[in-house]
Amino acid sequence: MKQIKTLLIATALFITGNQAINAQAKTAHVEVSEIMAKMPAMLEAQKQLEKLSGTYDVEYKGMVEEYQNKLKKYEQEATTVAEAVNETRSKEVQDMQKRIVDYRDNAQKELQQKEADIVKPIMEKVKASIQKVGKAKGFQYILNSEGLLLADGPNLTADVKKDLGF
Numbered sequence: 001m002k003q004i005k006t007l008l009i010a011t012a013l014f015i016t017g018n019q020a021i022n023a024q025a026k027t028a029h030v031e032v033s034e035i036m037a038k039m040p041a042m043l044e045a046q047k048q049l050e051k052l053s054g055t056y057d058v059e060y061k062g063m064v065e066e067y068q069n070k071l072k073k074y075e076q077e078a079t080t081v082a083e084a085v086n087e088t089r090s091k092e093v094q095d096m097q098k099r100i101v102d103y104r105d106n107a108q109k110e111l112q113q114k115e116a117d118i119v120k121p122i123m124e125k126v127k128a129s130i131q132k133v134g135k136a137k138g139f140q141y142i143l144n145s146e147g148l149l150l151a152d153g154p155n156l157t158a159d160v161k162k163d164l165g166f
Contacts, residue, residue: 026138028154029145035126035160045118052114056107063103067096129163130156 036042074089081089133156134142142156 025140027141028139028156029143031157032144133159
């Protein structure tokens with residue numbers, strides 16, 4: 001009787017242990033940065049951002065050049081004009097400095113916002129593709145491999161690229 005009880009307990013433990021092994025979640029990884037870097041839509045977005053950045057740079061450099069020219073002129077003429085003129089010019093130079101700094105700050109904010117607006121739908125498309133591929137292959141968890149210390153499971157990067165069409 002004691003042997004039957006021991007056998008039943010051993011069988012129950014074996015079945016429970018076997019189910020626990022089968023119940024482990026299937027996990028894979030994907031390299032999101034690689035996908036984003038090579039995605040045609042992202043490459044086009046980068047071109048748009050570079051063009052916009054170039055436009056801001058040209059305007060900024062023009063403002064700085066104008067500022068430097070005026071500052072040089074005012075410094076050369078400072079000893080030959082009245083004190084009131086020098087004070088007016090000093091205020092004008094300070095205003096130009098403020099406009100240049102404000103322009104630079106606003107341009108940076110606009111570039112960041114434009115980048116966020118462009119990248120968000122691309123990232124959502126990549127995320128949807130990762131979910132689609134993961135579900136089709138039966139994975140419960142898909143990790144971004146950039147932060148992993150060990151990525152021994154399947155790499156779905158190529159499958160996601162294929163799903164996205166590149």
